[in-house]
Amino acid sequence: MTRPKLRIATTSLAGCFGCHMSFLDIDEHLFELVELVEFDRSPLTDIKHCGPCDIGLIEGGVCNAENVHVLREFRNNCKTLIAVGACAINGGLPAQRNHLELGACLREVYEFRDGLSGGQVPNDPELPLLLDKVHPIHEVVRVDYFIPGCPPSGPTIWKFLSDLIAGRTPRLTHSLMHFD
Amino acid sequence: MPGIERCVSEIVTRHGADPSQLLQILIQVQDVIGYLPADCLSLIAEALDLPRARVEGVAGFYSFLHSRPVGRYRILFSDNITDRMLGAPALMQALCSKLWVEPGKLSEDGLVSITTTSCTGMCDQGPAALINGRPVTRLDHRRINEIAELVRQQVPVSAWPAAFFNVEDNIRRRDALLASTAAPGDALRAAIRVGREGWLTEMERSRLRGRGGAGFTTAVKWKACRDADGADKVIVCNADEGEPGTFKDRVLLASHADLVFEGMTLAAWATGAQKGFMYLRGEYRYLLEHLQAVLERRRAAGLLGAGIRGQAGFDFDIDIHLGAGAYVCGEETALLESLEGKRGTPRIRPPFPVTHGYLGRPTVVNNVETLAKTTLVALEGGEAFAATGTAQSTGTKLLSVSGDCAYPGIYEYPFGVSIERVLEDCGASDAQAVQAGGASGVLIAGYEFHRRVAFEDVPTAGAFMVFDSGRDAFEIARNFVDFFAHESCGFCTPCRVGTSLLKGYMDKLASGHGAKPDLADIEWVTRLLKNASHCGLGSSAPNPVIDTLVKFRPTFERRLESLHFEPAFDLDAALATARRITGRDDAAAHLDRKKETQR
Amino acid sequence: MTRRFMFDGQPVAFEDGQTIMEAARAAGHFIPYLCWHPDFPPHGSCKLCIVKVGGRHVSSCALPAKEGMEVESNTPEINAERRALLQMLFVEGNHFCPSCEKSGNCQLQALAYELEMTSARFNHIFPDRPVDASHPDMLLEFNRCIFCELCVRASRDVDKKSVFSLTNRGIHKHLVVSAESGRLGDTDFSRDDLAANICPVGVILRKRVGFAVPIGQRIYDEKPISQVSMEAEK
Secondary structure (H helix, E strand, C coil): CCCCCEEEEEEECECCCHHHHHHHCCCCHHHHHHHHEEECCECCCCECCCCCEEEEEEECEEEEHHHHHHHHHHHHHEEEEEEECHHHHHCCHHHHHCCCCHHHHHHHHHHHCCCCCCCCCCCCCCCCCEEEEEECHHHCCCCCEEECCCCCCHHHHHHHHHHHHHCCCCCCCHHHCCCC | CHHHHHHHHHHHHHCCCCHHHHHHHHHHHHHHHCCCCHHHHHHHHHHHCCCHHHHHHHHCCCCCCCCCCCCCEEEEEECCHHHHHCCHHHHHHHHHHHCCCCCCCECCCCCEEEEEECCCCCHHHCCCEEECCEEECCCCHHHHHHHHHHHHCCCCHHHCCHHHHCCCCCEEECCCCCCCCCCCCHHHHHHHHCHHHHHHHHHHHHCCECCCCCCCEHHHHHHHHHHCCCCCCEEEEEECCCCCCCCHHHHHHHHCHHHHHHHHHHHHHHHCCCEEEEEECHHHHHHHHHHHHHHHHHHHCCCCECCHHHCCCCCEEEEEEECCCCHHHHCHHHHHHHHCCCCCCCCCCCCCCCCCCHHHCCEEEEEHHHHHHHHHHHHHCHHHHHCCECCCCECEEEEEEEECCCCCEEEEEECCCEHHHHHHHHCCCCEEEEEECCCCCEEEEHHHCCCEECCCCECCCCEEEEEECCCCHHHHHHHHHHHHHHHCCCCCHHHHHHHHHHHHHHHHHHCCCEEHHHHHHHHHHHHHHHHHCCCHHHHHCCHHHHHHHHHCHHHHHCCEEECCCCCCCCCCHHHHHHHHHHCCCCHHHCCCCCCCCCC | CCEEEEECCEEEEECCCCEHHHHHHHCCCCCCCCCCCCCCCCCCCCCCCEEEECCEEEECCCCECCCCCEEECCCHHHHHHHHHHHHHHHHHCCCCHHHCCCCCCCHHHHHHHHCCCCCCCCCCCCCCCCCECCCCCEEECHHHCCCCCHHHHHHHHHCCCCCEEEECCHHHCEEEECCCCCCHHHCCCCCCCHHHHCCCCCCEEECCCCCCCCCCCCHHHHCCHHHHHHHHHC
16 A cells, blocks of 8 residues: 655745755655655745645744744644754854844944945835844744754755654654754 | 042951951942942952952842942832732832833932832831832832932932831731740740750750741751861851741841840850851841840840850850842852852752851851740740640741731741631631742642641741732732742752743743743743752742642633744734834734734 | 662662762763863752652762662653753853854763754743953853853862852853953963863853864764763773
């Protein structure tokens, strides 16, 4: 009896897509993976909105309003939601702005920087507004699992996913556990 | 600044340039200068030959020491739940707006600063405040108006109406101790008559247990100290009555100080100690002069000093040390650290103070009430003392009754008195709960009012706060959580971070962002606090939350916004800065949780 | 006759005055710790070394071993509590490992690996304590401090300089240096002090030695801390 394929969605919020690149580093396991799963919203498919899924993989932290919408869409549709990488887990590099006041930060970048005379902070309604702090995703929605690393290595991602797909609670052994 | 230099040098000299006097020196220097500027800390460090960082470490530990200027009028509103129930927050707000100052900030002219402080021990006559260290009781809007006027006209606090500073004893029920008519020295005479060994035997027979909360048998402590190596033993009276809702020691110190000092002297007789300290909480500093006078009188009467009551070799005297706003110093090893002029961080035990206490010397640390009770043992004999009370809790207990009752004040009962009886006596007709033992104690619900005050049932250090049916148990617990987060010394991980996390969860629920899983998180954090904390402060910090979650759970549940998940912060508010900077206010410039339903 | 106690069901011999931690280590059992150090008296602040003795939690670094004790250490219950203590340390500081020179050599991080802590679980506090780069050789990144006081103790008791101290209290507690300016450059601190080389995390760092050993090849990248720590015992 063949099991129905699991549906997976992936996205990057305030991240660098490094975790997605690492995902591709599972190399030949990709062939095994496509036997077991199919992709919903993901940079791999270019599907724009997430439908009902079994697993959602989130890279990056939450830095703006759009991140919040996307994250909620994933949470609403994915039975299992996974934070992938340092930024999703603790805010990561983008969160290093958290000790700065957002207004001062924006003005520094758009108004006061050398060579930017008369500049102003962009206010196009198309652009998502920034939150005053960058948050890990578990501070905005409920998260089921976390895959640490910056990025997590291909083998780490593969071990985690293969455990999950097989119905085992995923565990990372020492060589697969990294925060850097 | 030569002025500062002279002031520091004088004060340090007065204390014999003894580093163990550091806290006392800091308090006195601040008295003169108003706060403790950085250069002043350097001068003190130099004068005491201490590393500067250590001086800064100590100065930063105590709430009543300031590294930045505070107002010439420094007004601290007592923030116990009983003060809050009597309207303290609104009164503080009113005073702030009258004097044009924000809570916690210094007014621009440097005239006044207004903020809150932990319970000042005036719960029976609140709402209360400390103004330049002096307690002002029974605040109401009229008094607040008068205070605002006095501050505006810059009338010195010493010239304010005496009625403001009136502190009543409010003794409502007297039993063996409070009805005692013994004259100073009577108990000592009795104890000297039976000899040091005989006196300790009487104490053993009395089975007197510590009234500070833990209930350790006093005679065992004294004996262990007497038998410990080292001839230079020390008796410490713990008068750091910081437990919110407790004020019995205040009354003993104000009106029965002789009994307390006599108790310390009796402890010295039993252990052979020659040195005694009273560690008086900063909030009770207004009693210092009176206590010094009592000591002076006792010295003159031959009840302190060399050859007490003519007994050769019975030499004992007492110094009073001030605390400076740190609840944790009520923990006996933290108190000893503070007495040595250090940060009030509890020590690792063992070794215990009876063998390694003040400066490593064998030390007895007893509560004010415990020491006063030893005079009864001396006068009546151990067996007679043990005849009152219950099997495991002999004698009487002073209760500090406050909250929703007609007659708040001090009630002395034999141990074993039921909660019901106390409620009846204090005129609490509509009680739904009683917090016995203060913030770290037990919350007793209505169905438990038959329970009895005794170590074997409801132990209490003396607080008895009554809450009527109009009160919200969640807000009571939240007040205590705030208290512990403020008072954690920060030494160990679970208490330093756990009390702060707990405060975060309670604030989250209070602001309407609660979700069901938060309750599980709260329970998990309380468990860590209980199991892993370094001292009693941390392990008892979660008590109010644990009790309230068990006995008044619906007060938590009705605050839940979601059964699944809710962020701890307001997402839409988190966009406010960006909206302001960009001038946007379109639909996409807001985040509405309700529109995006969550599973 | 040798005296023994039971450690996770196995007999462990001990000598008078030995703590549970010392005896367990001598017998080859690893107990997690951060503030404990073999050359210093027990401190007992991190609480990572909690064990259960007769149903009560105690700090194994501080409690003297006693004949017949039954000690539980490597159990799911205790390890879950230790993991939560680590999570508390992670959220109260700013532990962004990818940018930290100590990554891979950091004991906090290594214990998180050891105890399989994949997230910080609680809400981050995001402290804002300014970096001190005033010293010619050393850098202080206060946001990573776990308050183990090893630098305080080393500087006071071994280096005899008392360069460091903790001030304030509760969640506001923080490390200060012994200078009126508050700057490390104005103290007599030296890169050769024990205090300069004892920080278990990334607070006290040497300048100009960044990333000499690549990430991925550092102490705890190669071996788990339980192994590294016990090799030092031999």
